[in-house]
Amino acid sequence: MGKRRQRPGVQERFGYAVRSRRESLHLTQEDLAEKAGIHRTYLSDIERGTRNPSLVNIDRIATSLDLSLPELFVLVVSG
Amino acid sequence: MGKRRQRPGVQERFGYAVRSRRESLHLTQEDLAEKAGIHRTYLSDIERGTRNPSLVNIDRIATSLDLSLPELFVLVVSG
Numbered sequence: 419m420g421k422r423r424q425r426p427g428v429q430e431r432f433g434y435a436v437r438s439r440r441e442s443l444h445l446t447q448e449d450l451a452e453k454a455g456i457h458r459t460y461l462s463d464i465e466r467g468t469r470n471p472s473l474v475n476i477d478r479i480a481t482s483l484d485l486s487l488p489e490l491f492v493l494v495v496s497g
Numbered sequence: 498m499g500k501r502r503q504r505p506g507v508q509e510r511f512g513y514a515v516r517s518r519r520e521s522l523h524l525t526q527e528d529l530a531e532k533a534g535i536h537r538t539y540l541s542d543i544e545r546g547t548r549n550p551s552l553v554n555i556d557r558i559a560t561s562l563d564l565s566l567p568e569l570f571v572l573v574v575s576g
Contacts, residue, residue: 428556428566470551477507487507487574491566 428494430467432476435493437465439483453482507573509546511555514572516544518562532561 426434440450447465451458456475463469471479480490505513519529526544530537535554542548550558559569
């Protein structure tokens, strides 16, 4: 069998969605972290897919990206 | 001013959605916990809104409820 590219895990897909939306809003990581009340390095780790964020922080990030939770997760699953 | 009922937090709304969907599938807490690979008492706490589940566990729960992540969060926000 040939090589297969593994489907990114949910942390990676979530991080990619957050970064894409943040950039489309022309927000820096510092801007978004401050809006969401989380630390900038924690947000950076979330965007790189190396953190497993909690529901409460996911909700804060969605609000700070002007998205409902379903809207944010549509971006996560649509890649 | 009169009394106001406070809007439930995201943990409570999430827990209510999980319980409602689980019951509509005629699954016990033990059934769902086993499918999702989480402990039954942890699931019970999530349903009561006293836990702040992580993205990875949210994803496992959604899959075990035969829902996509956007579908699960539509239930969360629609109450």
